[in-house]
Amino acid sequence: MARRLPSQPPILPGFAHIHVLGSGGFADVFLYEQNMPRRQVAVKVMLSEVVNDQVRQMFQAEANLMAQLSSHPSILTVYQASVSADGRPYLVMELCSSALSERYRRERIPVPEVLQIAVKIGSAIETAHRAGVLHRDIKPSNILLTAYGHPVLSDFGIASTLTEFEATESVGMSIPWSAPEVLMDETPGSIGSEVWAFAATVYSLLAGRSPFEVPGESNKSADLIGRINRAKAQPIGRSDVPRSLEQLLQRGMSRKPDARPTSVIEMVRELQAIETELGVPQTAIEVEMDDWALATVSDVEDRTRVRALAGVEPPRAGRRRRRAPVAVGYSGVGTILKQSNRQNTGRGQSAAASGSARQNSQRGSSVTEAATTSRRVRAFVWSLIAAAVLVLGLGTIATVVLVQANSTDIPKVADISDRSNSDSVQFTWVDPGVKSGDQYEVSTRDGQSSLQTTRTYSVDASQGQRVCITVAVNREGKTGPASTEKCVDFSG
Numbered sequence: 381m382a383r384r385l386p387s388q389p390p391i392l393p394g395f396a397h398i399h400v401l402g403s404g405g406f407a408d409v410f411l412y413e414q415n416m417p418r419r420q421v422a423v424k425v426m427l428s429e430v431v432n433d434q435v436r437q438m439f440q441a442e443a444n445l446m447a448q449l450s451s452h453p454s455i456l457t458v459y460q461a462s463v464s465a466d467g468r469p470y471l472v473m474e475l476c477s478s479a480l481s482e483r484y485r486r487e488r489i490p491v492p493e494v495l496q497i498a499v500k501i502g503s504a505i506e507t508a509h510r511a512g513v514l515h516r517d518i519k520p521s522n523i524l525l526t527a528y529g530h531p532v533l534s535d536f537g538i539a540s541t542l543t544e545f546e547a548t549e550s551v552g553m554s555i556p557w558s559a560p561e562v563l564m565d566e567t568p569g570s571i572g573s574e575v576w577a578f579a580a581t582v583y584s585l586l587a588g589r590s591p592f593e594v595p596g597e598s599n600k601s602a603d604l605i606g607r608i609n610r611a612k613a614q615p616i617g618r619s620d621v622p623r624s625l626e627q628l629l630q631r632g633m634s635r636k637p638d639a640r641p642t643s644v645i646e647m648v649r650e651l652q653a654i655e656t657e658l659g660v661p662q663t664a665i666e667v668e669m670d671d672w673a674l675a676t677v678s679d680v681e682d683r684t685r686v687r688a689l690a691g692v693e694p695p696r697a698g699r700r701r702r703r704a705p706v707a708v709g710y711s712g713v714g715t716i717l718k719q720s721n722r723q724n725t726g727r728g729q730s731a732a733a734s735g736s737a738r739q740n741s742q743r744g745s746s747v748t749e750a751a752t753t754s755r756r757v758r759a760f761v762w763s764l765i766a767a768a769v770l771v772l773g774l775g776t777i778a779t780v781v782l783v784q785a786n787s788t789d790i791p792k793v794a795d796i797s798d799r800s801n802s803d804s805v806q807f808t809w810v811d812p813g814v815k816s817g818d819q820y821e822v823s824t825r826d827g828q829s830s831l832q833t834t835r836t837y838s839v840d841a842s843q844g845q846r847v848c849i850t851v852a853v854n855r856e857g858k859t860g861p862a863s864t865e866k867c868v869d870f871s872g
Contacts (some may be wrong), residue, residue: 386410386795387427390464393470395423399813401793402478406430411475421459425470439469445513445536446471453666454504456524456534476524476532482864484520484585489619491586492660495533495651497523498582502648503666504533505578509571509644511669516569519557520579520584549722555601556590557581560609560635571644572637578644579632582651586625587616591633600868611635625654790860793820793851798868805847805868807837812853819854823862841870 386408389397400411401422412423426439443461450457457474464470480497483489498799501523515522515536522535546872561567583591591613593599607613613633616626628650634640641647645667650661657787789814799806807822815818822837823829825848830837839847848867853860 385485386427389423390425390466390468390470392423392470395421399791400794400810406435412472414472420475422473422475423470424473425464426468428466428468431468436469439471442536443471446473447510449504449508449513449536452504452507453530454500454532455507456532473534474526474532476526476534478521478524478864480523480525480531481521482862483863484588486588488588488618489585490624490791491625492655492658494582494585495625495655495658495660495704496663497585498578498651499648499655499663500531500666501533501581502578502644502651505574506643506645506648506667510538512567514571514574515577516574517554519554519580520581521554523581536807552765555604555608556593557584558608559637560611561637563605563608563759570637575632575640575644575647576634576637578647579629579640583613583629583633586618586621587614591629600869609635622654622657624657625651628654658683700748790853790855790858792861793853793863796849796851796863796866798866800841800868800870801838803842804838804840805870807839807849807851807866808837809851809863811835814853815855817856821852821854821859823850823852824848841868843870845870 382402385402386403389400389408389410389412391397392412394415396412396415398411398420400408401411407424407426410423410425412421413419414421425487439461443458446456446458447461449455456476459472459474461469461471473637477818505515505518514537515533517535518533522533523531524534525531544719555563557577557580559573562569562573567573580591589595590604592604592607594603594607597603611634613630616629628641628647632640632647641650645665648665652665655662713795791814793809793812796807796809799808809820819833820835821831822831824839831854837849837851839849841847846867846869850865852862
C-alpha cells in the first residue's frame with residue numbers, strides 16, 4: 381500500500397521552506413531556514429485532516445514536555461512552538477541527522493560505540509522518568525545525531541505523564557520495540573515497558589535488526605507480536621558482544637516486568653560496568669543531581685561513574701526534591717558564604733569575652749580588605765563578560781559560514797512508497813528538492829544501479845522474494861547521501 385504524499389509546507393513568518401525531511405502518521409517534518417538567527421531547522425507540522433481538539437492538546441503537551449526536557453544534552457532541542465496561518469500546529473526543532481537508524485541496518489557498529497550511545501540515551505530516558513514522563517516510543521529511529529555526532533532522543537509525540545494517562549487509552553506504537561504487556565493492551569505504558577523498549581533498542585543497534593525479527597522468515601506484524609509475547613529473542617550473533625551484555629539485554633526483555641531491571645538507570649549502571657569489563661572508559665551518566673550546585677568538578681565526575689554493581693541501589697523515579705535557593709547564580713557561592721559566616725559567628729562569640737577591643741581595632745582593616753576583594757571580583761566578572769561576547773561573535777561567524785556551506789548540499793530522498801503489481805513492485809518517492817540537471821541514482825541489493833530523472837522505479841519480483849532499493853540524488857556526477865533502504869516482501 382502506497383504511503384501518502386507529504387502535505388504542503390505552511391508559510392511561516394521568519395522561515396524559508398527548503399524541502400521535506402520525512403512523514404509520519406500525524407505530521408510531516410520539513411527543512412526550513414530561519415532568518416533570525418540564521419540557521420537551518422526542522423519543523424514538525426501537524427496534518428490538517430487530523431487536527432482537532434484532542435490533537436491540539438497532544439501537540440501542546442508535546443511542546444511543553446520538550447521544553448521541559450530539551451535542556452538535557454541527549455534530548456532533542458525545541459526552539460519554539462506555534463500555529464501556522466492555516467491552523468496547523470508546528471514545532472521548530474534542532475536539525476539533526478537520522479544516519480544512525482540507517483547505519484545500524486547496513487553495518488556493524490562497534491560495541492564500545494553502542495555502549496556509549498546507550499548510556500547517553502538511557503540517561504535521557506531516566507531524566508524523563510524522574511520528571512514523571514514516559515516516552516512510549518523508544519526505538520532506533522528516534523535516536524538522532526547532532527551536527528557534532530552526539531545522540532539525542534526525539535519524538536515525544538505520544539509521551540505521557542506517569543499520573544495522567546488512562547488504563548484504556550489507545551496510543552500509537554512501534555511493534556518491534558514494544559513490550560508484550562503494551563501489545564496485549566495490559567498497560568498503555570510503564571517504567572517497566574520503557575526498560576523493555578530501551579533493551580530492545582540497544583539490541584537492535586548491535587544486531588542490525590529488531591530482537592524478534594528472524595532473517596529469511598515472515599516478519600509481519602502478527603509474526604512479531606507472537607514472538608514478542610513468547611519473549612524468545614534471537615541471539616545477537618556477534619562474537620565481539622560480551623556474554624554479560626547479551627544477558628543484560630535478555631533480562632531487560634523478560635516477559636514478566638518484575639524480572640527486568642527496576643529502572644533504566646539500573647541498566648545504565650550495568651552498561652557502564654560492561655564498559656569497564658571491555659577496558660574502555662566509562663561514559664558519564666547525564667542525570668541531574670539534587671546537590672549539583674554545591675558539588676565540585678571531581679565530585680560530579682565520581683558520581684557519574686560506577687566501579688562495581690554489588691550493593692548499588694538505583695534511585696526510584698518520582699518527584700524531584702525542591703532545592704534550596706542559592707545566593708549567587710549557579711555556583712552555590714552564597715550558600716558556602718552563609719555556612720562560613722555561621723562558623724565565624726561561633727568563633728567570634730567565644731572570642732568576644734576576652735577581646736572585643738581587639739575586634740574594633742581590626743574592623744577598619746577588614747573593611748579595606750573587603751573593598752579590595754569586591755573590586756577584584758568586579759574586574760574578574762567584566763573579563764568573563766568580555767570573553768563571552770568574543771565567543772558569541774565568533775560563533776555567529778561560524779554559523780553563517782556553515783549555513784552557506786550547507787546551502788549547496790545535495791538533497792536526500794526521505795520518503796519511498798511501494799505498490800505491488802502481479803509480477804513486480806513499483807517504488808515511488810517524493811521530490812526532495814532537486815535542481816535542473818539532477819538525476820536519481822537507484823541501487824538494488826544485487827549491485828545493479830541506474831540513473832533516471834523520473835521518481836518511479838519498477839522491479840520484477842516472484843512470490844516470497846524480498847526486494848530492496850536505495851535512492852540518491854546525482855548532481856554533476858557527484859552522488860549525494862542515499863535514502864534509507866526500502867524493502868518489500870513480495871506476495872503478488
